[in-house]
Amino acid sequence: MPERVLLIEDDHELGGQIVERLRRAGYEPLWWNTGRRIPPEDLQGLALVILDLMLPGTYGMDILKDLRATSDVPVLVLSARNDTTDKVRALKLGADDYMTKPFWPEELIERVRARLRRPTLQRQDLLEVGPLRIDLELREVRLDGKPIELTRVEFDFLTALARRPGVAITRAWLVEHVLDPERDGTERTLDVHVSRLRKKLGGALVETVWGIGYRLAAGRDPGSNASGDPKRKPGHEP
Amino acid sequence: MRLRLRLALTTLAVTAPTIVALVALDARMRHAAAEQALARIAFQHMLESGARDRCEATPATWGGTPLPAPRTGSAPPHDLPLFDHPSGPASPPPPPADGERPVRAGEPPVLFAYDALLRAANPRAPVLDEDLVEAIATRDVAAEPFTIRGPTVQVLLRMPWTTGPCTYVLARGTTGPGWLGAILPASRVWLVPVGIVIVAVLLAVGPVVGRIRKLTEAVRRSAAQGFTGSVTSPGDDEIAELGRAFDAASQEVRTQLAEKDRREQALRDYLANTTHDVMIPLTVLQAHLSTLQERAARNDPFDMSVLVSAMDEAHYLASLMHNLAIATKLDAGEPQLHRAPVDLNALVNRVMGRHRPIARQRDIALESAVPEHPVVTDADVTLLEQAVSNIVYNAIRHNRPGGHVAVLLEVIHEGRFRVRVLDDGPGIPEADLSRLVERGFRGDEARTRAPDGQGLGLHITFRVAALHDLDLRFQPSEYGGLQVDLEGYCGP
Numbered sequence: 001m002p003e004r005v006l007l008i009e010d011d012h013e014l015g016g017q018i019v020e021r022l023r024r025a026g027y028e029p030l031w032w033n034t035g036r037r038i039p040p041e042d043l044q045g046l047a048l049v050i051l052d053l054m055l056p057g058t059y060g061m062d063i064l065k066d067l068r069a070t071s072d073v074p075v076l077v078l079s080a081r082n083d084t085t086d087k088v089r090a091l092k093l094g095a096d097d098y099m100t101k102p103f104w105p106e107e108l109i110e111r112v113r114a115r116l117r118r119p120t121l122q123r124q125d126l127l128e129v130g131p132l133r134i135d136l137e138l139r140e141v142r143l144d145g146k147p148i149e150l151t152r153v154e155f156d157f158l159t160a161l162a163r164r165p166g167v168a169i170t171r172a173w174l175v176e177h178v179l180d181p182e183r184d185g186t187e188r189t190l191d192v193h194v195s196r197l198r199k200k201l202g203g204a205l206v207e208t209v210w211g212i213g214y215r216l217a218a219g220r221d222p223g224s225n226a227s228g229d230p231k232r233k234p235g236h237e238p
Numbered sequence: 239m240r241l242r243l244r245l246a247l248t249t250l251a252v253t254a255p256t257i258v259a260l261v262a263l264d265a266r267m268r269h270a271a272a273e274q275a276l277a278r279i280a281f282q283h284m285l286e287s288g289a290r291d292r293c294e295a296t297p298a299t300w301g302g303t304p305l306p307a308p309r310t311g312s313a314p315p316h317d318l319p320l321f322d323h324p325s326g327p328a329s330p331p332p333p334p335a336d337g338e339r340p341v342r343a344g345e346p347p348v349l350f351a352y353d354a355l356l357r358a359a360n361p362r363a364p365v366l367d368e369d370l371v372e373a374i375a376t377r378d379v380a381a382e383p384f385t386i387r388g389p390t391v392q393v394l395l396r397m398p399w400t401t402g403p404c405t406y407v408l409a410r411g412t413t414g415p416g417w418l419g420a421i422l423p424a425s426r427v428w429l430v431p432v433g434i435v436i437v438a439v440l441l442a443v444g445p446v447v448g449r450i451r452k453l454t455e456a457v458r459r460s461a462a463q464g465f466t467g468s469v470t471s472p473g474d475d476e477i478a479e480l481g482r483a484f485d486a487a488s489q490e491v492r493t494q495l496a497e498k499d500r501r502e503q504a505l506r507d508y509l510a511n512t513t514h515d516v517m518i519p520l521t522v523l524q525a526h527l528s529t530l531q532e533r534a535a536r537n538d539p540f541d542m543s544v545l546v547s548a549m550d551e552a553h554y555l556a557s558l559m560h561n562l563a564i565a566t567k568l569d570a571g572e573p574q575l576h577r578a579p580v581d582l583n584a585l586v587n588r589v590m591g592r593h594r595p596i597a598r599q600r601d602i603a604l605e606s607a608v609p610e611h612p613v614v615t616d617a618d619v620t621l622l623e624q625a626v627s628n629i630v631y632n633a634i635r636h637n638r639p640g641g642h643v644a645v646l647l648e649v650i651h652e653g654r655f656r657v658r659v660l661d662d663g664p665g666i667p668e669a670d671l672s673r674l675v676e677r678g679f680r681g682d683e684a685r686t687r688a689p690d691g692q693g694l695g696l697h698i699t700f701r702v703a704a705l706h707d708l709d710l711r712f713q714p715s716e717y718g719g720l721q722v723d724l725e726g727y728c729g730p
Contacts, residue, residue: 082560084576084620102556104595111591168607170646211644211660211717212607 002028003047003116008035008063009078010055018050021105027112035063043071047116050108051095053079053086061093068094074115129165129216132205134158143201153178154197157190158216161206166218168209241447249439253432268413272391273381276347279304280395280409283349290397290404293351297359297403301350347411351404352394359403366408370394374406389413449477457484465491508566515558523551546599550635553596557631560624561694568701575618575705579730582615582655583608586647589627593634601639604630608647613655616730617706625702628695629659629722637663642717653728661719666696671712699724 005027009015015031022029027047035058038049049067053060064075077095079086087098097111127134133142139155141148150158156178161169171187179185179193194214198206207215283289283304293300350363356371370392373380380394389412397405449471456469465488471481526548533541567573590606597604615622626645633643646658670693703710708726715721 082620084618087619088578106595107591168605170607209605210603210642212605212646
């Protein structure tokens with residue numbers, strides 16, 4: 001069942017483009033080209049509202065205020081004005097996000113997706129990312145069901161990445177939180193550990209992110225990709 | 239209305255009724271005194287022995303001025319003719335009833351007799367006023383009701399007897415002599431304080447009016463010169479205070495005018511620069527679109543690079559417009575910072591979202607890392623976001639296909655955050671960098687002198703960093719390109 005997104009935008013060209021993009025991204029768009037109060041019955045089944053602040057005859061902020069009085073539906077505000085006062089005001093009135101025109105369509109879809117992303121339920125003692133299954137209690141790692149023997153550093157490293165799958169983690173953070181401070185704790189050492197880990201895991205599960213550090217490939221669940229870009233290319237080695 | 243005239247009219251308005259009231263009171267009192275005196279003279283005369291008999295003996299001729307008793311001689315007064323006959327040589331003619339001759343103050347009193355029905359036997363006796371007739375019905379002495387008609391005073395007296403032609407006696411006289419008859423007081427002493435007051439008022443007002451005139455001229459002069467000259471009035475009284483207040487006001491006007499001029503200039507500059515800056519990328523964009531259209535019309539193979547360039551120009555235009563708007567705010571004088579807690583993780587993610595489409599088109603790997611928990615700082619979110627965005631876009635724009643840009647948000651030490659932007663592009667020459675961060679280097683210079691117009695973006699980043707007390711460092715990155723660090727304190 002596609003999620004329904006209400007777009008309130010007076011410009012026909014822009015409105016049409018956004019509607020088309022939303023549909024292609026798998027949402028069910030609903031487009032109003034005039035600003036008016038949203039009756040409570042229309043709010044039923046709405047997953048998100050995209051609201052243009054500059055509508056003829058209506059002040060977008062009033063619609064927002066009205067909406068917030070009756071509903072908690074996420075609101076993404078669009079505005080041609082790159083103005084802090086407007087942003088602060090919209091956020092105070094309960095907007096969830098603020099986008100300044102112009103924007104690329106991908107940018108908008110990414111924001112909508114980020115807003116509608118459901119938090120993945122994770123058990124405290126078990127991490128599952130793609131083919132990886134990490135039991136934190138038993139400190140046991142399985143790849144496609146097969147147990148893999150890891151050293152303490154390798155296990156901690158993998159756990160750190162798996163906690164935020166698809167998100168790049170900096171080398172500095174990993175050195176500080178994963179390596180034993182008593183022993184040689186440099187980024188060079190980290191890279192050595194990573195190359196050993198890669199041999200054990202095989203494939204491109206642990207990605208190197210240029211200039212940053214490492215990332216666990218998000219695998220088969222793009223919805224859990226925090227940066228919202230499932231088509232990202234693997235990073236290049238620096 | 240002129241000050242002097244107003245003052246004169248006010249004085250007049252206050253003085254005139256006062257004088258009228260005083261004069262009326264004075265006249266009233268003198269009338270009362272004259273009435274008492276007349277009544278006394280008439281009673282005294284009539285109650286003398288033989289007076290009634292004389293009157294009743296010749297009622298047709300009785301009347302006139304009672305003759306004063308001789309001051310010398312021992313003869314009893316009643317032996318003397320107390321009453322002259324009106325025809326007698328010693329008597330002045332009795333006052334006529336019809337007023338053919340104006341009555342003068344200080345004339346001697348005259349008496350006439352009337353019977354019980356208030357008829358006079360003497361044809362010279364005046365006809366009694368109705369007021370007197372009415373008044374005598376209930377009392378023994380009746381006087382005319384007070385009017386400021388002149389010095390004439392009439393009193394009608396009821397005699398102690400009730401019959402005969404001399405039952406009532408009319409005593410007629412005048413008040414004491416005085417200037418303008420009975421109206422004004424006899425003495426002119428009152429003129430002295432009035433004169434002194436008028437002179438004092440004129441003496442006091444004269445210089446004040448003169449100084450106010452001078453002040454007015456000074457204000458007019460100052461206004462004619464566009465409030466550039468100062469207005470002063472010596473002294474420490476209210477007029478000097480007025481002069482100082484006007485000076486302060488004109489100073490404020492000067493400040494406001496200067497501020498307005500500066501804003502207008504900034505707006506004009508913005509319009510001129512914007513037009514100039516926007517037209518170039520817009521022209522390039524048009525050329526790209528035209529190329530695409532022509533190739534499509536000729537069925538030539540699709541050229542992705544032209545499309546990417548067109549997208550690049552559009553992206554550049556968007557960034558340029560934001561930067562120009564901010565440059566205008568920063569150049570227009572004291573910029574207003576709307577500080578509020580800013581979630582830097584979200585800010586970095588927004589910047590990434592903005593540039594990721596164009597980086598992807600240019601085949602540049604754009605990566606970012608933010609800590610798991612939000613890093614918050616107190617800043618103007620629009621300015622800070624544009625500052626970070628400019629660094630990131632600069633790294634993308636000055637890179638090659640296949641290049642990398644990485645953005646790292648980290649909490650370093652002592653509650654400080656660092657936004658680091660790395661790239662492996664060609665970097666920016668040292669000279670250009672140092673010029674961009676020069677103090678006093680203006681946005682319009684950044685546009686024209688820095689390569690590719692991107693100087694404006696970095697220049698704005700520099701200014702925003704300075705406004706927020708952030709450390710901004712440019713240095714060569716270990717990957718061959720540029721490393722830009724923006725550091726500041728966490729926390730709202």
